[in-house]
Structures are given as C-alpha cells and as structure tokens.
Amino acid sequence: MKNTDIQKYFKEVDDIVSQCDRCGTCLTVCPLFGVKDIESSSARGKNNIARGMIQGVVKPSAEVLDIVNFCLLCRTCVDNCPSKVKTDNAMIVIRQYFAEKNGSPGIKYKALGGLMKNRTLVKFSAGTLKILRKIGMNTLIPHGMAPSEFTRKQYLSSFAGPAALGSLAATSPIDLSNKSKVAYFKGCGMGMMFPDAVEGTLAILRTLTEPQIIDNMCCGLPHLAHGLRSDFLDMAKENISLFEKADVIVSDCASCSGTLKHIAAHFTDDPAWQERAAAFSRKIMGISEYLFQVGYKPQHRVDVKMTFHEPCHLGRGQGVRKQPRQLLTAAGKFIEMAGADNCCGGAGSFHIDYPAIAQSILDKKRINIENSGAHIVVSECPTCLVQLNKAAVQSGNKFKVMHISQVI
C-alpha cells in the first residue's frame, strides 16, 4: 500500500477515535465487554488500539486486526457514548486498511464477498450452500434452517384457529393517492434462508400497491464490514442504477435498509455519483417503517403473546423503534421484553467467527425472551432470525421465531 493511502486511512480513523475521551461509559453497555470483560473487547479498547497504531505505539499486527474484527458493529457504544464516537465506522475503516495492507481480507471473507456479489449464486441457494460449506461458512445457515422456517400458515393454524385463517383476504384501507412506485429490495439473507417471509412481505406490499421486483445486487454490508470496499461501491452503483425509477424502496432486512440508507455517505467525494446516491438513500425504507407510514393494518389479530427483538441496524442504525412495535400491538398481544434492543450476537458473520462469545450473548437474549412469556419472537433481520432460531431450539422450543412480515 502506498504511504499516502495509509495516511488517508489513518486520518479517517483518527478523526473518529481522537474524539474518544476514554471515559469508560461504553464498558457498561458493549455486549462483548459484557461477556469478555477485558479492555480490548470494549469500544474504548478498540478506539485506543486504533489510536496506538496510528501513533506508532503498537504495530499493525494480526493481533490488532483480531481486536478490530472482534466487534459486532452493533453501535450500542455509539448510542451511549457522551462524545458519540463512531467506533463501528472506525473499525470498518481499519478492516479496510488491513485488507489492503495484506492484499486481501483473508480467504474466508474474500470468498464470502465473491459469493454475495454473484447474483446467480445467491439465487440458487443449493449452490450457495455448497460453496458456503467449502469455505466453512455453512453454519451461516444453521442445520435444517430453511426447511424448518415457521411459516405464516403454520403460525395461523397453531395460534389462530381456523376462523382467522379464513379471514386473511382483507384489503388494506390505504389508498396510495400519490401513486408512488414502490420497489422491493430483496436481501441475500432473506432470499436464501427465509423464503416464506419474503413471500409475506410481497403479499403485504401487494395489498397496497404493485411492487416492482428488481433483480438487485447484495446491499454490500458484508463487503463493507470486511474490508472489501471497492466491491461494496461497485454493487452500490449497480443498485443505484437499478432502482432509479422507483419512488420508494422497501426492504424487509434491517441490515440492507440500514446500509442502503447510508450509501450516500460513501459517495460524498464522487461528483458523478454523489447526487444519485443521495437520492437513492432517501428512498429507502424498512418494511415496518414503510407499513407504519402508509397506515397499514395487519391482516389478522391473533390472541398470542409476541415480543420484538430490535435489530441493531433497525433501532440504533435507523431510529426505527416504535413502528414494528405498533404493528405488532395491532397483530397480537405485544409485550416488550427486557433488553429488546440488545444485540443478539449474530452480527453478520460474527457468530461464525466467534461462536462461543456469540453464544453467551445469545444466552442473555434467550433468557429475556423466556422471561417475557412470549410465544413468538418477531424480528426484521435474517441474521437475527438465524440467531433467535438457535435460541428457540436451546430453550426447548418454548417460543417460535418469525419475521414481522409473517405475522402482520
């Protein structure tokens, strides 16, 4: 890497981490510090190792990269930090720096990046699984995951009784007067692992409008998170072009909607794309955000206790908190669980890289779900759903896990 490149990365990181006052607030909230209480787990530890590296006090070694990779990018620290230090962004930039310094983010991430960039592979999930297995990432799709997805139909038949099943047809009272063209952004994780939920999203959208189905690229978060920024930018450009005609772009994956909303920030110094990226980002909405905004009424109300696991990329990432909860309040007996916005430990591929730590974080989540007494835990992100499904099994199937589009 050229010296100027290093300078550029270091400046970008330093602008963030030099704002860290080292107070320690983040120690009390970082989920990783909560299960492994050594300094380097916390945001303070990570920001300062970054600082140490920039100032030449520690060498940019593989161990430093390990510390930088050991982050859920969950933004809990950012939310609580008095100086609002964007630790997650700093970690992403350093991963990028290492990827370029080492010529690659490591075989595994590179393979993952290549895979997610390839639409055909993503579409044929059988093929995907094979490749995932080859690179040892098949645990991304837990054993029997896709076939055992708890479908809307099963949900209604087990919790609602036959009457509710029949009353599904209700057309939405909403008249989209402004004739806005709504497009659906299909996330890779949703497509590969939760086809029933994707169907649910589309069915709901169809009660409101005729959604455009576009053969989109991956949102690029896995690439961005692991130092494949140029892949990320390539895909972003393609997505921007693909969706130019839509007025609203709805995604049922919080990681996608969150990432896409922030795309504009990556093109601020690219005059050719700046405007288009900003326009694209403005059009993005998460499914519950969109449905809430248009006043969607759930198709059925079922007498079952449900709770919401708030994905990091939804609540802290986009400030979407009340919308899914209100939809659920209309769809069933909604109860707020303790720590609903705590990370579940999924965090993209974190749970594959650090299974034991992710498990400890998930255990806390599972206990909160169990204590809430909910029969259904609902979320809006495939990685979270994967984690929550693990928790469900570990709890002896005390609760079921569903995507919000399957219950409203």
Next chain:
Amino acid sequence: MIADEIKLKIRDIVGSENVLDSNVDCFGYSYDSSFVPMSAENIPDLVVIPSTTKEVSAVMAIANQYGIPVTPRGTASGRTGGCIPIRGGISLALHRMTQIIELDERNMMITVEAGVRTIDVYNFCAEKGLFFPPDPASWKYSTIGGNVGENAGGMRAVKYGVTSNYVMGLEVVLADGSIINTGGKAIKNVTGYNLTQLFTGSEGTLGVITKAILRLIPMPKVRNTMQLMFPSLDNACNTIHKMLISGVVPAAAELMDKISLQAVAKHRKLDINPSIEACIVLEIDGETNEDLQEQAKKIQITANEFDVIEVRIAASQQEVDDIWAIRRGLSSAIGAMAPNRFGEDISVPRDAFPETVRLIRRIAEKNKLTIAVYGHAGDGNIHPSVLCDLSKPGEEQQVHDAIDEIFAAALSVGGTLSGEHGIGITKRPHIAKALGEAGVNTLKMVKQVFDPNGILNPGKIW
C-alpha cells in the same frame, strides 16, 4: 520484563484465563481517562485480574519478593494517570471483585468489594431507602476502589461531602501481601492511627483496597432541580454564598461560565440570551414537597437580590432530566469545541471562586487560549478546560504555561492543585509548590513505611 517462571506462579494463583500478557492485550491497560499521551513504556508486562482478596494477597507477596511494580486499576476512568503503569510490571485490574458483601440496615452501612461500581452501590442502597451520596460524574463506571483511591467527590459534595466522609473501614492488602482491616462499624473509633483516612486518597501507592465499609444516610424523600441565569459570575457566586450562609444548603450547586454555556448551546442547538454570563444548576432535596417549595422560594428571593435574569424550577421529571442533561453533557460539549482539550481540577476556598475565575480569564487572554470554566460552585471546586489545537506550532507550550499559571492562581488564593481527581502523573511536577519540600518528604516517609521496596504504583504523586 517478568520471568516466565514468575508468570507461571501468578497464573497458578488466579488461573491462567485471568492473566493477559500479549502486547496488544496489555496495551489496553496503559492509559486512563487523563490526557497522558500514549507510550509503549506505559504498557504493563502483565495484566492480572484477581477475584478474591486471597488472590490479591498472594500476587502481592510474589511481586514484593521479586520487586515487580504493581499498579492497582479500577476501570481507568481516572483523570490524572493514576492507574497508568509507568514502570511496567503488573496492572492489577480489580473490576471483577464485585461482591456486595453485606447491607447492614440497622447500622446503616454497606460492605462491598473494591470492584463494585459506584452506581451499583447507590442503587442497591436506594432500594432499601438508604442513600450513598458520593456521586462522581463517572459513577456509572467508576469503581469504589477507584473512588476511595482518589477520594472522589461529586456534585453532591456541597451538602453531603466526598467519598472520605463515608468510608468507615477498609480491608487492605499491603505491599508484602499481608491483609489488614482498618476502622470498622463503630462510629466513634480512636484505636490507633486513622489508617482508613490515610488510605483514602492514597492513589494506590500505599496498599490495595479490597473491601470498603461505607456509611449510609436516609434517602431524601423528595428532590427537585432549579436553573438560574445571571448577568455576571459574581452575582451567581454571591447568590450561592448568601444561600449557604442563610442555611439553605442545596444538594448540588453547579456553575457554568459563558463559554461553557455557549458550548452547550452549540452542541444542543439551543438559543441562549446573550446577556447571560453565568448559569447555576441546583438540586434541592428534603422531606416534603412543601419543604422544597419553601427552599425554592428562599433561593428565588436571594437570586432576585443579585439581578437573576431567569429562574426555572423544574415542573416535571422530564424538565429535571433536561436541565441535568445540560450539565452532564457539558464536558463533551466543551470537548467538541476544539481538537484538544485539557481539563483541570483545582479547588479553592468557596469565596475565592469569582476571583479565581477572573485570574483564569486573564491567563486565557495572556496565552491567547480559550478556557471554559465550570465547577462545583458550592464547594469551590473548579474545572477549567483549556481548549487548543496541539497541531498548531507553539500551542503546546502555551497550554503548558497556562496550566502552570492556573495552578499558581489556585495556590495564590489559598486553594490547592486538585479537588477530586488526585495528583497521579499529570500534577506531579506541581506538588512541591503546593506542599513544600518538607511536606513532600513527609509523604515519602509514609510511603517508605508501607512499601519499602517501592513496588506499589511507583512514579506517582511526587
């Protein structure tokens, strides 16, 4: 460097999962919340994370035998470099000693381990209607060990005092590993020297505190918050004096100067009346709501005598939170005003507050720097924040000069170098000016008795 065989012994004591020795892991224990620059020399050779007093004692015995420096550490929220292991050796991280051993409601005392966080002590007692008043702004993450180590203060000091006013007894592991208990639950206790108070504020240089017995008081039933805006700093200070003399003692009396207010206004996008030069935030507490109204009325009358511009008495919890959010966010808001910031912590007799602020203004002008001033006006503890950009040539020297002059100003009005953050590394060069040669020698003699090999937190205070 610590030899492998010694590391092995230490691992045997605390378990190898509780010892860190890789350079990057140890790096995390080389800084605290002070502005001490990072340095490879401050990285400890070993981080040891004990869970019991017995483990602490065994580790100290080994360190003493081999002459290895040991620096106790709570959560490194200290502002003066206290827990930075500048001589390497062992960073003794005590944050896992988190047992609340006993709440003795009849005697109104709680016994806790050193790693318990301040806020956890407060909450635990509050559930039983008891009150642990010391409230450093860092209370959500600072440990009791660190609070005792620094004799931490807080906003409530004006009415309720500082940490030392609540420490009844300590369990301390000495440099050679022996364990002593000082003080106890007896309120009157003159058996031997008052070692409890000697260890309180000793910054980890005399012994490792493993347990503390803390005194509690009944929780005030009601509280409220007021915000007063003044046309001058003197008027604000005079209001506080008059209040205190007339027997109205607020639970907290925080003062902010104009620069601080501007920082908050900018950070929170507020508009502030330009004629306002100073702001006071008060917490009042008592037994009944009438009690509070009475206090608020008296305060208002006094403030009127000093041309108060605005008086806001919180009418809801939301308003209370809003007002305190301004004060709590102050440090960050000021930090955001410049690339670098040096926060100081001087303490002066209460009536010298306005004079000291005037001196600081002059220092700022002379050195062409912006210095925001806020502090605990009720007890004369001032936090001047020097704003600067160290990348500008010559600015670093100006900042150092200004800080020297601020300390000189504090001493000139009969004040001292530190109100609550301790001396640590950052104020070491100034201690002789504050205590005199003989004074510093006395400290050294005390240290010599407790730690003849000089292994406990070496290089601090003087």
